[in-house]
Amino acid sequence: MILIGMLHDDYLRIKSKYKNPVVLIDSYTPKNIAKYVNIGLDDEQGGYLMTKYLLECGHRKIAFLADNMEGVDYVRYTGHQRALQEYNIDVDLDNLIVIRPSKYERQGSMEEIYAVAHKFTAFMCCSDYYAVTLMKYLRERGIRFPEDLSITGFDDNLYAQVVSPPLTTIHQNISQRGTMAVEYLLRMIDGWVPKSTSITLPVKLVVRDSVKILNSDKQD
Structure with missing residues (x-):
């Protein structure tokens, strides 16, 4: 098995x-x-590398988006925290967004994210799938990528390569x-x-x- x-x-x-x-x-x-x-x-290094890249690009208001805080998502979050600490930036739990993965609850999660999107300059997503899903939802509401909001993924699958703009991600x-x-x-x-x-x-x-x-x- x-x-x-x-x-x-x-x-x-x-x-x-x-x-x-x-x-x-x-x-x-x-x-x-x-x-x-x-x-x-x-996974920890992946979360670290992506966060460090965003920080090097000047971002400080970074949302971390996952659908749980266990397993791979949690370990990627620890890498995210490590990079923030290296830059002497406090880890703010308000910047941690846990999306509800069920398709019946996802709409509500997207609405909640849209309501707070203006507080951030970048969204760091734990998968390319969630990054592309979020891009589609927010673009339909007038948010441009990356002009208004930067976004990253994790996996480097087909989603990351065919979406517009192509997604910065972890391979x-x-x-x-x-x-x-x-x-x-x-x-x-x-x-x-x-x-x-x-x-x-x-x-x-x-x-x-x-x-x-x-x-x-x-x-x-």
Whole structure:
């Protein structure tokens, strides 16, 4: 079985009923609960790199948008915090926006974001999908990117490349992760016991056109 985005309780429920080899992707589970292999990203570094780039561009009023504060989103947020601390900027929880992921509640979340969008110069989204979704909603209400508001994503998938303007984001090699997951699982089925239960793959910043460079005096 290959599982994606598992948290502690999710994995415990599955593992209590399923005893065969498991490979996880993007999962944060305590290492002492069971034997498994997780193929993850350096999520903390990704959050750090993106925040540092926004800060270098002059942004100080940065909203961090996620749909939870667990797993990968939480770790990316810790990277965001690290960059802010390096610039001696206080971490303000009012700048943390947790969107409701259900399609029935998402409209309400978008309305709430629109109501506070004027308070920020940049939105840092935990996925390209949410970045593009937010761009569409706000553009329909007259907000221009990046002239009025800068926005970034995470993943560097097709959304980031075809949206206008193309999205500044954090790149991950999705194909590599899928291939590694299958290779590890097949070897484990044959009885191989991996020496390491955690594989962390690197990420990199991809700069495109969705971030406006500000003068520092605009942030005073």
